[in-house]
Amino acid sequence: MKIQIHTGKISGIKMRIIIIGEVDATFLQKQGLSKEEATYVISQIKESKGGIDAYFINQYKQQIWIINAILTPDPTQKEKLRIAGAKIAAALKSKKQTSVAIQNTLSSTESLLSVIEGLALASYDFIKYFSDKKDKVLLQEIIVSGKADERELEELSHIIHGTFISRDLVNEPVQYLTATRLSKEIEKLSREAGFSFEYFGKKKIESLKMGGLLGVNQGSQEEPTFNILEWKPGKPINSKPLVLVGKGVVYDTGGSSLKTSAGMEQMKGDMAGAAAVVGAIYAIAKCKLPYHVVGLIPATDNRIDNTSIVPGDILTTYSGKTVEVLNTDAEGRLILADALHYASKYKPELVIDLATLTGAAVAAIGELGIVGMEKNATEQFKALESAGWNVYERLVKFPLWEEYGELIKSNIADIKNIGSPLAGAITAGKFLEHFTSYPWIHLDLSNALISSNKHYRTALGTGAGTRLLVEFVKNKTASKAKIKK
DSSP states (O other): OEEEEEEOTTTTEEEEEEESSSOOOHHHHTTTTOOHHHHHHHHHHHHHHTTTEEEEEEOOSSEEEEEOOOSOHHHHHHHHHHHHHHHHHHHHHHHSSSSEEEEEEEEHHHHHHHHHHHHHHHHOOTTTTOOGGGGOOOOOOOEEEOOHHHHHHHHHHHHHHHHHHHHHHHHTTTTOOHHHHHHHHHHHHHHTTOEEEEEEEEEHHHTTHHHHHHHHHOOSSSOEEEEEEEEEEEEEEOOOOOEEEOOEEEEEEEEEOOOOOOOOOOGTTTTHHHOOOHHHHHHHHHTTTTTOOEEEEEEEOOOOOOOOOOOEEEEEETTSSSEEEEOOOHHHHHHHHHHHHHHGGOOOEEEEEOOOOOOOHHHHHSSSSSSEEEOOOHHHHEEEEEEEHHOOOOOOOOOOOOOGGGOOOOOOSSEESSSSSSSHHHHHHHHHHHHTOEEEEEEEOOEEEEEEEHHHHTTTEEOOHHHHHHHHHHHHHHHHHHOOO
């Protein structure tokens, strides 16, 4: 789905949002409220002690929502504005409204953008497989009046659509979204957004001896792919590229270490890291950010048959390192190993990998954030943390202490693919570290899939990682541009 976001005339729109910074009855009356309505809104704001919320007025001919915006540097205020926007999105869905008008009475656009972001993201629906989808009414247009910047609105629109792309990919069932189909979907998006794309099929992957990817794919009837996305504008600010690596396990049964049935329906989303990379590069290209970014996505399903790898097998990865496989359900790190080593050919300034890698990360911090680790990228991690606070995809840094490496030492190969029952998220990171030779950040996406709507994060695929990566690149672009000046 796509939502148009633009400035224009708001007369005739039945649903209207007014963003205010004042709590004065006269001011509210000038915005179209009666004296009684204005008094009611002010009383509600005072009762909440000025807290950010959305207050509803039903004038029958039109419905009005008032949002009181408190501008402070605290990123939690932006999040509250997004949540207020999401609250209104629920009302729009119930009223089956396809358009909404937003009147910004403030002198800046910061609050406006946060409200729109929450409103639009909460309006997402994956309706492809409904037989009655023509009857599903979705938000199609957001019209803005007052203080607004068309460039900012267009950029936000691209970021929202990139997040929707990520959600769509995660929500697609594997009967459609095989590894090969994922490559075709990325190819289509590359033409739309203007980034370059190529992918390797099984023969090329075999010639490169990507043993991690081939090993995981061994039990599948579908061929694996290795996808390369690249956004290289004419005059990039960075001399060395940022490389984003996304885990693309399009379905994970656990292989020979078979999962239980509970929750397996969500395993179509085990490629959320790949989806985040696709959505982010799409948005970066559409925004025409002057930053060189490469995306690498190894893709396969993890199935079981008589040719599947089994615990005790040894794989030789693309780097030449050997891995003793003790659990075939720890497959994501095996395919990422090949991609992380491949990333070195770009001589990158930084590599960030994203993956739904471990249940240990979810157990540690729940669905409220992202577990992160870094090697030789302390300042870059701080910058990513800052971006995470801005978009409220917050990072929790875990250590990569040398002693954790002892837990994945093997007696018969270079390393083994799981450690002890303890520190599972960290030992997964230590495994990946073996395949990096550059500044590197690992993100374990514990917030990529959720069971029910949480404000503007919709059930199943949340699009986690997409907005974080785009914000990170935007900030890098802005800071490097300042340095060049």
